[in-house]
Amino acid sequence: xxxxxxxxxxxxxxxxxxxxxxxxxxxxxxxxxxxxxxxxxxxxxxxxxxxxxxxxxxxxxxxxxxxxxx
Numbered sequence: 001x002x003x004x005x006x007x008x009x010x011x012x013x014x015x016x017x018x019x020x021x022x023x024x025x026x027x028x029x030x031x032x033x034x035x036x037x038x039x040x041x042x043x044x045x046x047x048x049x050x051x052x053x054x055x056x057x058x059x060x061x062x063x064x065x066x067x068x069x070x
Contacts, residue, residue, distance in 0.1 A: 006053040013046030 017039045024035030 003053050003057060006049055010046045010050035010053060013042045013049060015046075017042030017044075017046055 020035050020039030020042060022039075024032050024039055027035075
C-alpha cells in the first residue's frame with residue numbers, strides 16, 4: 001500500500017513541478033523566481049520518490065522470482 005501511495009505522490013509532485021516550471025518560465029512577473037524554484041523542487045522530489053518506489057518494487061520482484069525458482 002505504501003508503494004501505491006508513494007507512486008501516486010511521486011506523480012503528483014512531478015505534475016505540480018512541471019506546471020510550476022512552465023508557468024514560471026512563460027511569465028515575466030515578480031514571483032517568477034519563486035515559481036521556478038518551487039517547480040524544480042517538486043520535480044526533484046517527485047523524481048526521488050518515484051525512484052525509491054521503483055527500486056523497492058524491483059528488489060521485491062527479484063526476491064519473488066528467486067523464491068519461486070524462476
